[in-house]
Amino acid sequence: MGLIHFGKKQKSISKDIPFDPDKQIAVIKCSICTGEQVAGFKSKEDGHFTEVMLIRDAKDLEKFKETYKIEEIKKEY
Template sequence: MFFRKKLEARTYDKENQMPVIRSSICTGEKVAGFRDIRTGKFTEVMLIRTSGDLAEFCRLYGIGESEISTQY
C-alpha cells in the first residue's frame, strides 16, 4: 500500500510567471506548471490526472482554479 506524502505550500514568482495547464489535443494529457510571461518558457510542475490533482496543485501554490489558463 502506498501513502501519499502531504506536500507543504510552495511559492512562485508572481511578477514573472503565470499558472497554466498545458493540455494535449491528441491524448488529453494535462500538465500543470508555470509560463514565463516574458520568454514564454513553460516549466512543468505536476501531471494532472484527476480533479483532485488540480485541487492539490492549487492548494500547494495558493492559486484559485479560476486564475489558471489552459494552453493547447
C-alpha cells in the same frame, strides 16, 4: 525477474520549484491528441514553460492550486 512499467509516473509536487506571480502565470498544458494535462508555470518574459506535475483528475488540480495558492489557471492547447 522485475516488473516493467509503461507510461508516466505521477510526479509529486516539489516546493523546490518556485512560483513568482509577478514573473510567471500558472498554466495547464493540454494535449489535443492524448488529453494529457500538465500543470506548471509560464514565464511572462520569454514564454518558457516549467512543468510541475501531471494532472490526472480534479483532485490533482486542487492539490496544485492549494500548494501554490493559485485561484485561476489558464489552459493552453
